[in-house]
Structures are given as structure tokens and as C-alpha cells.
Amino acid sequence: MIKVKNLYHSYSNDEKYAVEDVNFEIEKGEIFGFLGPSGAGKSTTQNILTGLLQLQKGEVEVAGYDIKHIKNKMFNKIGMSFEQSNVYTKMSGLENLEFYRKLFDVETRNPMDLIKLVGLDGKENIKAGKYSKGMKHRLTFARSMINNPEMWFLDEPTTGLDPAIAATIKDIIRQENERGVTIFLTTHNMYIADELCNRVAFIVDGKIRLIDFPKELKVKYGKKLVEVEYYKNGEINKESFSTVVDEEKQKLLEVIRKNDIRTMHTKEATLEDIFIKVTGRVLV
Amino acid sequence: MKLWYSFTKELILSSKSWYFYIELGMAVILLMILAFVVPNDFDSKGEEYIYIDLPQVVRDKYRDNLLEEDLDGTAEFVELEAGKTMYAAELYETDESKIYLLESKDALDAFSNSERVPAVHVRVNEDNQVIHTYYLQGYETQKLKNLLLVFHNKKAAFDVIKDYSDNITVKSIYQDIEPLSDKQNLIPVFLTFNGSLMSLFIIAAYIFLDKNEGIIQAYAVTASSVWQYLLSKIGVVIVTSIVTTSIITVPVMGLQPNYAAMILFIITSGFFAASLGLLITSYYKDIIQSFGTLYIVIVIMIMPNISYFTPSWDPDWVKIIPSYVMLQSFKEIISTNGNMAYVLLASLGFAVLGLDIFILANYRFNKTLTL
Numbered sequence: 240m241i242k243v244k245n246l247y248h249s250y251s252n253d254e255k256y257a258v259e260d261v262n263f264e265i266e267k268g269e270i271f272g273f274l275g276p277s278g279a280g281k282s283t284t285q286n287i288l289t290g291l292l293q294l295q296k297g298e299v300e301v302a303g304y305d306i307k308h309i310k311n312k313m314f315n316k317i318g319m320s321f322e323q324s325n326v327y328t329k330m331s332g333l334e335n336l337e338f339y340r341k342l343f344d345v346e347t348r349n350p351m352d353l354i355k356l357v358g359l360d361g362k363e364n365i366k367a368g369k370y371s372k373g374m375k376h377r378l379t380f381a382r383s384m385i386n387n388p389e390m391w392f393l394d395e396p397t398t399g400l401d402p403a404i405a406a407t408i409k410d411i412i413r414q415e416n417e418r419g420v421t422i423f424l425t426t427h428n429m430y431i432a433d434e435l436c437n438r439v440a441f442i443v444d445g446k447i448r449l450i451d452f453p454k455e456l457k458v459k460y461g462k463k464l465v466e467v468e469y470y471k472n473g474e475i476n477k478e479s480f481s482t483v484v485d486e487e488k489q490k491l492l493e494v495i496r497k498n499d500i501r502t503m504h505t506k507e508a509t510l511e512d513i514f515i516k517v518t519g520r521v522l523v
Numbered sequence: 524m525k526l527w528y529s530f531t532k533e534l535i536l537s538s539k540s541w542y543f544y545i546e547l548g549m550a551v552i553l554l555m556i557l558a559f560v561v562p563n564d565f566d567s568k569g570e571e572y573i574y575i576d577l578p579q580v581v582r583d584k585y586r587d588n589l590l591e592e593d594l595d596g597t598a599e600f601v602e603l604e605a606g607k608t609m610y611a612a613e614l615y616e617t618d619e620s621k622i623y624l625l626e627s628k629d630a631l632d633a634f635s636n637s638e639r640v641p642a643v644h645v646r647v648n649e650d651n652q653v654i655h656t657y658y659l660q661g662y663e664t665q666k667l668k669n670l671l672l673v674f675h676n677k678k679a680a681f682d683v684i685k686d687y688s689d690n691i692t693v694k695s696i697y698q699d700i701e702p703l704s705d706k707q708n709l710i711p712v713f714l715t716f717n718g719s720l721m722s723l724f725i726i727a728a729y730i731f732l733d734k735n736e737g738i739i740q741a742y743a744v745t746a747s748s749v750w751q752y753l754l755s756k757i758g759v760v761i762v763t764s765i766v767t768t769s770i771i772t773v774p775v776m777g778l779q780p781n782y783a784a785m786i787l788f789i790i791t792s793g794f795f796a797a798s799l800g801l802l803i804t805s806y807y808k809d810i811i812q813s814f815g816t817l818y819i820v821i822v823i824m825i826m827p828n829i830s831y832f833t834p835s836w837d838p839d840w841v842k843i844i845p846s847y848v849m850l851q852s853f854k855e856i857i858s859t860n861g862n863m864a865y866v867l868l869a870s871l872g873f874a875v876l877g878l879d880i881f882i883l884a885n886y887r888f889n890k891t892l893t894l
Contacts, residue, residue: 290744293890323737325736326741329536329540341524342747343745343746
């Protein structure tokens with residue numbers, strides 16, 4: 240669905256690249272997480288993929304279209320949810336969606352259905368300027384679905400939302416993905432990436448450091464240990480056991496068999512831990 | 524169809540914005556000024572303050588001469604203030620001037636010193652010669668001073684000049700065009716600045732508002748083109764210009780203007796001005812950053828006004844400033860038997876120039892969508 244080859248971009252038109260030699264491919268139906276701290280090159284890459292920034296160097300293909308020669312009809316297949324809400328504040332939520340649906344050449348979704356989907360029903364006739372930040376964000380998110388996109392770009396889709404609404408948004412993303420929509424998710428939030436993405440790319444200083452499946456990464460970078468807290472002679476004991484050394488595995492079984500277990504955790508690495516380990520940078 | 528949807532949406536949005544009502548409000552204010560403040564013709568008569576320090580018989584003869592030239596054949600007795608003191612005077616109004624006959628030398632001095640107006644003291648000297656003493660203020664031209672010298676030195680040149688001037692034939696170049704009144708003459712200025720050129724600033728305001736809200740980016744990722752977005756903005760600005768122009772023109776000029784030519788010219792000149800506004804905004808992130816450029820454009824566009832009101836100052840370089848062409852075109856449009864060929868040519872020029880700038884602006888916007 241997306242092919243990026245040797246992508247470079249410089250805002251100053253010199254050798255100071257914001258994005259440098261970026262290569263990746265995204266298969267149809269994937270949720271691809273593009274992860275990195277602020278200023279890493281996430282937005283630059285996404286803006287090039289969506290045609291907002293002109294392609295300077297490299298080859299980019301999105302939904303079968305060469306980005307060097309963007310055609311308007313490409314956007315019939317693409318949806319884009321911006322991090323910063325950018326709706327018409329003097330129009331109501333419903334009017335916003337009614338207007339945008341007219342800008343596509345394909346069958347569009349019913350605006351009211353989308354309003355309901357993101358939990359804005361009952362507020363559809365209020366001017367978007369009077370919406371809270373979260374409501375505007377949900378309207379921007381709903382708008383990005385109006386043309387039933389095959390390729391959906393999501394920029395920080397849950398930022399600024401309360402946990403319940405963020406969960407709803409994540410559910411919608413999963414549902415759309417189940418319908419076959421390919422998703423390019425840009426975020427610095429490792430938890431949402433962990434929950435949603437099939438594959439992730441770590442980008443730092445304009446360069447991709449790693450592309451892999453989250454589960455593989457956890458296995459690869461996580462400690463192969465189980466940490467157990469158990470009661471023995473009225474006291475709480477705490478021990479760690481290797482999950483790969485036979486002798487330790489036997490000991491773990493012994494502890495489980497003979498004692499009451501208080502807590503037991505595998506010492507699996509989080510995506511954030513892995514990111515720090517791989518890039519040496521924190522996600523801010 | 525997408526262009527139409529965008530246009531109607533922009534029309535609705537602009538009707539909800541302050542800028543729209545500011546434009547309409549300004550048009551109404553300008554109309555009020557034209558209707559109630561600006562006279563049909565400005566009083567351009569020169570004022571003369573004279574004290575005739577001559578025997579009564581001569582003074583009466585002087586008065587009789589003035590009465591012959593007075594418009595209604597009677598002198599008006601008025602009271603005038605100079606230096607916080609009221610002075611009685613006789614007013615004689617001729618085709619060319621208002622002549623105040625003062626009653627004392629003190630009054631003459633007061634007007635000369637306090638009101639800074641040219642005054643004349645007429646008296647007889649010891650040799651029984653009539654002496655005219657002019658109290659000039661320093662701003663009089665050398666031409667006037669020379670004229671006074673010639674006038675009072677008839678032996679030297681006056682007769683020659685009189686013969687010469689009597690034989691000069693004056694012909695109006697525009698014999699078919701009825702001259703506009705002073706009030707009507709102001710309308711092209713209002714139409715140029717509140718109509719066509721305001722498009723430049725209003726569209727800049729609209730675009731910066733959208734840039735601030737990220738609207739252009741949202742539009743750019745639809746199956747509609749950015750040029751449709753830009754053109755719909757221009758369409759709204761032109762519609763507003765037509766409305767404001769009508770508010771100013773119709774009540775004052777009635778059916779005299781060529782309204783078809785006026786609408787055509789508003790569309791083309793507005794398209795040019797709005798495209799120029801778009802091009803400027805494509806280089807800046809917000810209105811504060813663009814202010815320097817907009818200010819320079821304002822100053823350049825104002826310059827032709829000097830030429831408009833001072834026909835003797837009409838250098839070639841002023842004629843290439845777009846507002847010069849706009850002023851002249853609007854003048855032709857509202858004049859009886861105005862030069863429509865000039866208006867059509869100007870419209871064509873603005874359309875072609877506007878299209879070039881629009882194409883460039885569209886290219887710039889597509890290139891700087893994330894700005």
C-alpha cells in the first residue's frame with residue numbers, strides 16, 4: 240500500500256536533512272506505527288506521503304499513486320486525521336462533515352453516522368468553535384473517515400482525549416483495520432502503538448533505526464525472566480527465575496508448587512524500553 | 524461542482540465573519556460622507572481681504588464696480604472673526620472670488636496677521652497716486668507675484684498680455700464627456716480603495732485565518748484542488764466588492780454609470796488584486812509577518828491618488844501602478860459617454876495579469892501547504 244525508497248527531505252534545501260534515506264513498505268491491511276520523539280521526522284515523512292510536502296528526493300508510492308505526480312483522485316482513497324484539529328470553527332460539526340463529503344468523487348459515509356461513531360451525537364448542530372479540544376479532535380478524526388479511505392493516516396489519534404474516549408477511538412481504528420483499511424499511525428505514545436500496531440518503525444533524527452513486529456521486539460529485547468513474590472513462613476519472598484535455563488525453570492516450578500504465590504510477572508520489555516535501548520533517546 | 528460547493532461554503536462563512544461587515548460598514552460610511560458631508564462642488568473661490576483707504580467718492584465708485592460683478596448685485600454685510608475679535612465687512616461674491624471689504628486698517632492687519640490670508644491696502648499717496656499694498660503670506664507663487672507686478676504696471680506689459688489672452692481659444696478635449704462634479708469625482712477613489720484594492724487585504728485576512736486553523740491542509744488532502752479553494756475565496760471577495768460598490772455608487776450616481784462595464788471591471792480588477800493578495804500570503808505564516816510587504820503595497824497603491832487630484836502631476840511611472848488604471852477606469856465608467864474602450868482594455872489587462880499571478884500563487888500554495 241505504501242512504498243518508500245531512499246526518501247530525503249531538507250527544509251533548507253541543503254545537506255541538513257530532516258528525513259534521510261528512509262526506506263519502508265507497508266502491506267495492505269497493516270497498522271504500521273511510525274514512532275519517534277518530537278522533531279524526529281515523523282510529520283515530515285507523513286506530510287510527504289500525503290502530498291502536503293513536496294517530494295524532493297526518493298521514490299514514494301501511496302495507494303498505487305506515485306507521489307511525484309500527485310493526482311486529486313488519489314485522495315479519494317486516502318484519509319488523514321491531523322494531530323491539530325483543523326475544522327471550520329464557524330460551522331457546526333455536521334456542516335463540517337457535510338461540506339467535506341462533497342469534495343470527494345467516491346461514495347461517502349453518512350455524516351450523522353460518523354458523528355455518532357465518535358460520540359458527538361447531540362452536539363452535531365453546535366458550532367465547532369464551541370467544541371472542547373477533545374471534541375474538535377474527534378470531529379477531525381471522523382472527517383478523515385468520510386470517504387471510506389483505503390489508506391488511513393492517523394497523527395496522534397488519541398492525544399488530548401480522556402481514557403474512555405481514547406478507548407473508543409482505538410476500537411474504531413481496530414474495526415476499520417478489520418474491514419481491510421491500511422493504517423499509518425504516527426505517534427510518540429508507545430502504549431497506543433503497542434496496543435494497535437502490527438509493525439512499528441523507530442525514527443530518530445530523520446533516520447529509521449528499526450522496523451519490526453512489536454512482539455518480536457519484546458522477545459528480542461526483553462529479559463527472559465519471571466519475577467515471583469510468594470509467602471514462605473509468613474514472610475514475603477521475592478525471586479527471579481530464568482525462563483530459558485532448565486535448572487531455573489525447575490526451581491520456579493518448585494516455588495509454585497510449594498508456596499502461595501503473591502504476584503508473578505514476566506520481565507517483558509515495553510516498547511518504550513526497547514526504543515530507549517535501540518535509539519538511546521527518550522520519547523518526548 | 525466542487526468549486527461551487529467551496530464558493531457557497533465560503534460565502535456562508537464570510538457572512539459570519541467580521542471582515543464582511545467591516546466592508547459593508549465602510550461602504551455605508553463612505554456613502555454617508557458622500558451624501559451628507561461632501562458638497563457637489565468644493566468652494567474653490569479665492570478670498571480677498573481689502574481695505575480701501577480712499578475718499579468716500581472713490582470708495583463708492585469702487586463699490587459700484589464690485590456690485591456690477593457681484594452674482595446677485597447686492598453686497599452682503601457680514602461679521603468675521605480674526606484674532607478673537609469680530610470685524611464688520613461687506614462681502615461681494617463674483618464668479619471667481621469672494622471679496623471682503625474691511626472697514627479699518629486694524630481689521631486688515633488682524634486678518635493678515637491672525638488668519639494668514641493675503642490682504643490688500645488701497646490708499647492714495649502724497650502725489651495722488653493710488654497705491655496697492657499687498658500683504659502676502661510667503662506661500663504665494665512667484666507666478667502670482669509676477670502677475671501682480673504686471674497688473675499694476677500696465678504700461679510695461681498688461682495691454683500686451685490682455686490682447687494675447689483675449690485671442691486665446693479654449694477648447695475642451697473631451698467635448699462629449701460631461702465633467703463630473705467634485706462629489707462624483709470622489710467616487711472612483713472610494714471604489715478603487717474600498718472595492719478593488721480592499722480585495723487584496725480582505726483575502727489576505729481570510730487566508731491567514733484559515734492558515735491559523737490549518738484549514739488549507741485539510742482541504743489539500745481531499746479530492747478537490749487547492750486552486751478551487753483559492754478561487755472560491757476570490758469569488759467571495761469579488762461578490763463583496765460588487766455589493767459595496769453598489770452601495771456607494773447607486774444612491775449617488777443613479778443610472779448614469781455603465782453598470783455592465785462596472786461589474787466587468789470589478790470582477791477583473793478584483794481578481795487581479797485578490798490574486799496579488801494570495802501571492803503575498805503564500806510567502807508568510809501570519810498577517811504580522813506579512814505586514815511589511817502589505818504596507819509597501821498600500822503606499823505604492825496610494826500614489827496615483829496624488830496624480831488623480833493633481834492632473835498637472837502625471838508622470839509615466841505612476842501610470843503603470845494598477846490603482847492608477849483602476850481610478851481612471853472607474854472615472855470613465857461613471858462618466859456620461861466615458862471611454863469604454865479604455866475600460867475594456869484595462870479589464871483585459873487585469874484579467875491576464877490576474878491569471879498569471881493566480882497561477883503563481885497556486886503553485887506557491889501547493890509548495891508551501893505546511894507553512
